Amino acid sequence: MSINTVERQLRRNSQQLGRLKTELAVLEEQFGHFADEAQTTRIHSLVSETPVSERTHQQAARHLEVIERQRDKLKLQICELEGRQDSLLDQINS
Numbered sequence: 001m002s003i004n005t006v007e008r009q010l011r012r013n014s015q016q017l018g019r020l021k022t023e024l025a026v027l028e029e030q031f032g033h034f035a036d037e038a039q040t041t042r043i044h045s046l047v048s049e050t051p052v053s054e055r056t057h058q059q060a061a062r063h064l065e066v067i068e069r070q071r072d073k074l075k076l077q078i079c080e081l082e083g084r085q086d087s088l089l090d091q092i093n094s
Helices: 003-048 051-093
Strands: none
Touching (some): 003 051
């Protein structure tokens, strides 16, 4: 593969990596918020012992799980792109 092609791929990879890292930062912030909310609704559910508070807690816990799965998926994509970046850099250096 030519150096120009590798450099183009490296730039694209780097841009995508930057976008994913920005998205991950947002998800990390949301995760913190939803974790706090799930904890608060859990405590409220334990104290009030009502069906409504239990449903509220279950919804908050589900939201937290969704955010956590999205965060884990992004982390995996970032790791894959970093591996791709390393491979492209190796091609340039060889």
